[in-house]
Structure formats: C-alpha cells, structure tokens
Amino acid sequence: MYAPPTSSALYVYAPPIKAPPIGVSHIIVDEIHERGMNEDFLLIILRELLPRRPDLRLVLMSATLNADLFGQYFDGAPRCHIAGFTFPVKDRYLEDFVEATSYLIQPPQEGGKGSGRKGGRDGPSSHRASQGASSDLSSPVMAISPTDGLEGYSEATRRSLANFTGEKVDLDLVQKMLEWICTREPEGAVLVFLTGWDEISKLHETLQAHRMLGDASRVKLLPLHGSMPTVNQRDIFLRPPAGVRKVVLATNIAETSITIDDVVFVLDCGKAKEKTYDPVNKLACLLPNWVSRAAVHQRRGRAGRVQPGVCYHLFTKAQHDAMNEHQLPELLRTPLEELCLQIKSMQLGLIAPFLGKALEPPDPLTVANAIERLQLIGALTENETLTPLGHHLAALPVDPGVGKMILMAAIFGCLSPVLTIAAGLAYRDPFVLPIDKKQQADEVKRRLAGAHCSDHVALLQAYDGWRDAMQRGSSFENPCSPHRITPISTRVWLDTMHLHGLDDRKMHGLDDRKMHGLDDRKMHGLD
Known part of the structure; x- marks a missing residue:
C-alpha cells in the first residue's frame, strides 16, 4: 500500500526501475485523484517499471478518478468499478x-473591511465581505453571475445574491x-x-x-x-x-x-x-x-x-x-526545484525528458526556470550533474535556497538559530495579525528585528523569547502575547523542526567530517 511520500521517501522507488523488487506482487496507490507532485512523479517510475515486471499488478484507487486519463497513460489498463455504500x-x-x-448579503465595503451584523452580537443577519486574500x-x-440559474426563487433572494x-x-x-x-x-x-x-x-x-x-x-x-x-x-x-x-x-x-x-x-x-x-x-x-x-x-x-x-x-x-x-495537478502549478534535485539524485537522467513522461507534463518554461535556479545556487553544473552541494541539498526536505542556508550555517557554526529561522519559513508568519491590531503587531516585529531590520532576526528573537518563557514555566498562551505570536504557530514551529529533522539532534551530521566536498571553492556563487 502506498502512502503519499515526502521527497526523501521517494528515494526508495528508484532502485526498482533498474532492479525490479522481488517478492512484491501488487502495488496499490490510493487517493490518486489528488495529483500531488510526488504522486505524479511516482507514476512515471511505476510506468517505467511495469515492462520489466509483467507479473506485477499496479492498482490505482480513487472515488473520483479520471479513469480515461489514467487508462490512456497506462496503455489502456482495465478499469474496475466497485460500488461503495454511503447514505444519501x-x-x-x-x-x-x-x-x-431571508439572509441578506450586502455589497462588500469599500476598502475591504471585515464583515459585521446589525443589531448586536446575535442580531439580524447582514453581511459585509470578510477580510482575506482574494x-x-x-x-x-x-x-x-451569482444570479444565474435562479428561476423559481424569490425576488428577495435574487437581490441578496446579486451582492x-x-x-x-x-x-x-x-x-x-x-x-x-x-x-x-x-x-x-x-x-x-x-x-x-x-x-x-x-x-x-x-x-x-x-x-x-x-x-x-x-x-x-x-x-x-x-x-x-x-x-x-x-x-x-x-x-x-x-x-x-x-x-x-x-x-x-x-x-x-x-x-x-x-x-x-x-x-x-x-x-x-x-x-x-x-x-x-x-x-x-x-x-x-x-x-x-x-x-x-x-x-x-x-x-x-x-x-x-x-x-x-x-x-x-x-x-x-x-x-x-478536477483540480489542476500540483506538477503544473508549483516550482520544481526540489523535484529536479530528486530526479538527479536518483540518477533518472536529464530532467526535462524525464518530466516529459509525466501524466500531464509541466510547462517547459517552469522546468527551465527550476534548472536555472539550481545552477545559480550551485546545485547543478551546466550539463545537469549534481555538485557536492546538490547532493546535500537533495537530502534536505526543504526548498533548495533554505537548504543552502542551513548548510552554510553548519559550516560557519551558527546552525541552531538558522534551523529555527528555516522552520519558521517552512510554515507561515507566526505573528498574529488581527485586522484591528495589525499596526501593533508590525511594531512588535520592528522591535524584535532591532537594528538589523530583518524579518529573519525578528523570527529568531520571537521564538527565543517564547522558548525562554516556556522554560520559566509560563502557560503556553501567555508567553506568546507580548510578541503577538499565535499559540498554533509556536506548536507548529516545533512540529515542523522535528518533522523535517530541523533540530540540532537530527542535524548533528552537518559537521566538518560529514560535509564532504563543501569548501569555499565548491560552494558555487558564495563570493
């Protein structure tokens, strides 16, 4: 049974292409309709594997599968519909x-302010557009138009939906x-x-x-x-x-x-x-x-x-x-740098031809941009060979730019604070930004950044302040308030560091003995 892997877990699927696994008769991939980048990448590998293992059975499962698309990709593979029972x-x-x-929808307020009701906390219902990204x-x-297809509905409903x-x-x-x-x-x-x-x-x-x-x-x-x-x-x-x-x-x-x-x-x-x-x-x-x-x-x-x-x-x-x-596949709408590193580390050939074998190949310009960026940071050579830096970046489940920052921090002896920053960047801005207190939150960030005027320094100072408060025995929410950090963000910060191995205990291998090939001459582009 296949579960959606992390990029590092995908490595286990490389050997079967050249040396098909013995003792495996069936491979089941569930929820394949989600079309994540790793899932589409895995499908390329599995399709390459099948001719070498004609006895192997590949089962793709989903309740909302685009059967025609997947069937064509696997050369007219047979389909099987199993009716499941659900209540109406x-x-x-x-x-x-x-x-x-009779809910009344009002036009969005000029300036995009938050929604509100007239008549008190639980009063008559009215609406103004909620704050949020478009x-x-x-x-x-x-x-x-929101008024399309409203034949048979009242005029009041039409007027409300027009807003x-x-x-x-x-x-x-x-x-x-x-x-x-x-x-x-x-x-x-x-x-x-x-x-x-x-x-x-x-x-x-x-x-x-x-x-x-x-x-x-x-x-x-x-x-x-x-x-x-x-x-x-x-x-x-x-x-x-x-x-x-x-x-x-x-x-x-x-x-x-x-x-x-x-x-x-x-x-x-x-x-x-x-x-x-x-x-x-x-x-x-x-x-x-x-x-x-x-x-x-x-x-x-x-x-x-x-x-x-x-x-x-x-x-x-x-x-x-x-x-x-169906949703647009992730392979067609996201940067491809991390995936390109995996392709090279797994020795699957040139990047563009390999991705051209995908169920729905990505835009060639997106592929070219990924290769160009990896070459710019020194992970790939001009002929798409992994550099020593590239080999190390491929082992880190983070954006290559963030990964290079971590590796450089290990070399310069400042790994711990940079890992904290990397974990913060991997999730979201941990600062609370309520509509009515955004200016206050921004002022807190400026104070934490100090003379450095750096968002990264502000992240580090906020996390260190929260950690110190926790070690003094303060409750979880209280230490967050002075720096306006959400409790969920601090929890997620820790979870992200442990999940990705971004902590000192799991990153102890990034020292001079393990950083083979990474010296000033080979860390391309750092001067």
Missing part, C-alpha cells in the same frame, strides 16, 4: 439557504448556517471546510463569543489543521455527550485524509489554499482558490457515512457546475 446526502446550495432564511480570478467560477462576490469566504454566513443547523436540524456532528488556519482561528474566536454556539454545554467547537499536533487532532474523533453538538472547523485535510464517523452535516466554503507558480515572472504564491467538482463530491460524502446527511454549500448551483471537473 442532500445538497443545500447558497440560493436555497438564502431563500429559506481567490483565483481566472477560475471559471468567477465568470458566473455575492465569492472572492472571500463569508464567515458571517458560516455562522448563520451553524445557527440554523443547531436550532433546526436533528442531532449530528458538523464539519466545516475552510481554507486555512487564519479563517479557522478567526471563526473559532467569533463562535466562542456567540450566545448559543459558544455555550460549551450545547456545542463543542474543535479546530482541525494539518499542522496541529496529533494529540490535539485526536479530540475530533471522540463523540460528545448527549445533547452536545460537535462542530469541527477544518481545512481540506478532512476531505480524504481522515474520517470523522459521526458527521451528518457538512458546510463547504468551496475553496482551498493552493500553491501557484507564474513561470514568466518566476513567482510562487499560496492563495485560496475554488476547488474542483471532484473535491466538492469528496466533501459532501463526509456527511453520509453513518446516516443520511446534508451538505450546505457556500456557493450557488450555477457556480458549482462551472467548477473544473
């Missing part, structure tokens, strides 16, 4: 909810849907799909202050994020006491990676954060984008595991129908 799930699109509740404006969903932009997740709307479920629907846990920790934490804080949803005797609120420690994730699987409704605020980690068996209701914002790459400008960014219809199908299926369920969509039926059928 009803769809409630945005127009259905607005029609039933989604991909090139999505076909953005070409659809719906869909560019940002409306957290007020999510709260209103939760109110509706908790007061009108039968028992059952609720799973809310959001785009990231920022939305999860903001909504969690808002719900905790709500008169009903914040009442722990009636509602159990549980955040779920892929970077949270496992011990905190376990709580979501526990059933609450009788009379208490469990509400899980999650990212797309709950789409396929885990199953919460008591979920009956799903709230789907229709978006997920994706890394995208512009090969012309050589820029990568992480922004919320509309998901595919296949992802929507996966999410709604979470509601029908134990009994008939309901999926509330924060988008219209017309917008759903305009979504791409």
Whole structure:
C-alpha cells in the first residue's frame, strides 16, 4: 500500500526501475485523484517499471478518478468499478439557504473591511465581505453571475445574491448556517471546510463569543489543521455527550485524509489554499482558490457515512457546475526545484525528458526556470550533474535556497538559530495579525528585528523569547502575547523542526567530517 511520500521517501522507488523488487506482487496507490507532485512523479517510475515486471499488478484507487486519463497513460489498463455504500446526502446550495432564511448579503465595503451584523452580537443577519486574500480570478467560477440559474426563487433572494462576490469566504454566513443547523436540524456532528488556519482561528474566536454556539454545554467547537499536533487532532474523533453538538472547523485535510464517523452535516466554503507558480515572472504564491467538482463530491460524502446527511454549500448551483471537473495537478502549478534535485539524485537522467513522461507534463518554461535556479545556487553544473552541494541539498526536505542556508550555517557554526529561522519559513508568519491590531503587531516585529531590520532576526528573537518563557514555566498562551505570536504557530514551529529533522539532534551530521566536498571553492556563487 502506498502512502503519499515526502521527497526523501521517494528515494526508495528508484532502485526498482533498474532492479525490479522481488517478492512484491501488487502495488496499490490510493487517493490518486489528488495529483500531488510526488504522486505524479511516482507514476512515471511505476510506468517505467511495469515492462520489466509483467507479473506485477499496479492498482490505482480513487472515488473520483479520471479513469480515461489514467487508462490512456497506462496503455489502456482495465478499469474496475466497485460500488461503495454511503447514505444519501442532500445538497443545500447558497440560493436555497438564502431563500429559506431571508439572509441578506450586502455589497462588500469599500476598502475591504471585515464583515459585521446589525443589531448586536446575535442580531439580524447582514453581511459585509470578510477580510482575506482574494481567490483565483481566472477560475471559471468567477465568470458566473451569482444570479444565474435562479428561476423559481424569490425576488428577495435574487437581490441578496446579486451582492455575492465569492472572492472571500463569508464567515458571517458560516455562522448563520451553524445557527440554523443547531436550532433546526436533528442531532449530528458538523464539519466545516475552510481554507486555512487564519479563517479557522478567526471563526473559532467569533463562535466562542456567540450566545448559543459558544455555550460549551450545547456545542463543542474543535479546530482541525494539518499542522496541529496529533494529540490535539485526536479530540475530533471522540463523540460528545448527549445533547452536545460537535462542530469541527477544518481545512481540506478532512476531505480524504481522515474520517470523522459521526458527521451528518457538512458546510463547504468551496475553496482551498493552493500553491501557484507564474513561470514568466518566476513567482510562487499560496492563495485560496475554488476547488474542483471532484473535491466538492469528496466533501459532501463526509456527511453520509453513518446516516443520511446534508451538505450546505457556500456557493450557488450555477457556480458549482462551472467548477473544473478536477483540480489542476500540483506538477503544473508549483516550482520544481526540489523535484529536479530528486530526479538527479536518483540518477533518472536529464530532467526535462524525464518530466516529459509525466501524466500531464509541466510547462517547459517552469522546468527551465527550476534548472536555472539550481545552477545559480550551485546545485547543478551546466550539463545537469549534481555538485557536492546538490547532493546535500537533495537530502534536505526543504526548498533548495533554505537548504543552502542551513548548510552554510553548519559550516560557519551558527546552525541552531538558522534551523529555527528555516522552520519558521517552512510554515507561515507566526505573528498574529488581527485586522484591528495589525499596526501593533508590525511594531512588535520592528522591535524584535532591532537594528538589523530583518524579518529573519525578528523570527529568531520571537521564538527565543517564547522558548525562554516556556522554560520559566509560563502557560503556553501567555508567553506568546507580548510578541503577538499565535499559540498554533509556536506548536507548529516545533512540529515542523522535528518533522523535517530541523533540530540540532537530527542535524548533528552537518559537521566538518560529514560535509564532504563543501569548501569555499565548491560552494558555487558564495563570493
């Protein structure tokens, strides 16, 4: 059985290409529809392996597989459909909810300020666009008017939906849907799909202050994020006491990676954060984008595991129908430097021809940009041979630029602080940036940076201050407050360092005895 590997784990799949494994009769790759970079890379290797092992059976599994595409890639491989049992799930699109509740969507405020309600904490529902990053404006969903396909709906619903932009997740709307479920629907846990920790934490804080949803005797609120420690994730699987409704605020980690068996209701914002790459400008960014219809199908299926369920969509039926059928593969929308290093370290030949064998090959310009950057930092020679630096970078599960920083820190004897910075860069900005206190948070960052005026120094000083406070026995949240660091970020900081081996205990091999070939003459481009 195959589980999505890290880049370092992919190394085990190189030997079978030239020396097929003995004693292995079947290889099963599950959730192949997710089309991660490592999965597509693995498919190239497996397709190269099959002619050398005609007795080997490769099984690709998914509930939303594009069977035609995969079948053609593997020379007309036979298909097998196994019907699985799930309970029926009803769809409630945005127009259905607005029609039933008379929810009023107001135009976004000038300047993009946060959303709010008139009439107090739990007063009459109205909406203003929530603060957050805009989604991909090139999505076909953005070409659809929110009033399309509303035949048979009231004029009030049409007027309300005419103000719906869909560019940002409306957290007020999510709260209103939760109110509706908790007061009108039968028992059952609720799973809310959001785009990231920022939305999860903001909504969690808002719900905790709500008169009903914040009442722990009636509602159990549980955040779920892929970077949270496992011990905190376990709580979501526990059933609450009788009379208490469990509400899980999650990212797309709950789409396929885990199953919460008591979920009956799903709230789907229709978006997920994706890394995208512009090969012309050589820029990568992480922004919320509309998901595919296949992802929507996966999410709604979470509601029908134990009994008939309901999926509330924060988008219209017309917008759903305009979504791409499948998500754009990661290989086509992300930088390729780390993957290129793996190709060379596994001795799979020239990079561009190898990636040309992919199920859907990446843009040649993206490949050329990756090779050029690796040559610029000294990881590859002009003829694509790995340098000593390149061999070491291929063993580090981080961006090559960050990896080179770590290696140089080992050489110059400042590994520990640089590892802290690297772990911080690998996750996200740990500083809290609430809308009403952004200026205060920025001032804290400037104070931590000191005369260096460096974001990296600010990261290091913030982490050191938090660690010192923890060692003095302070509670977890308190030491974060003076520097405005989120508690989740400090937990994730530690988890990232241990997960990637970015700590002094696991990086002890980066010393003069182990850094073979890395001297000033061979660390290309450092002068």
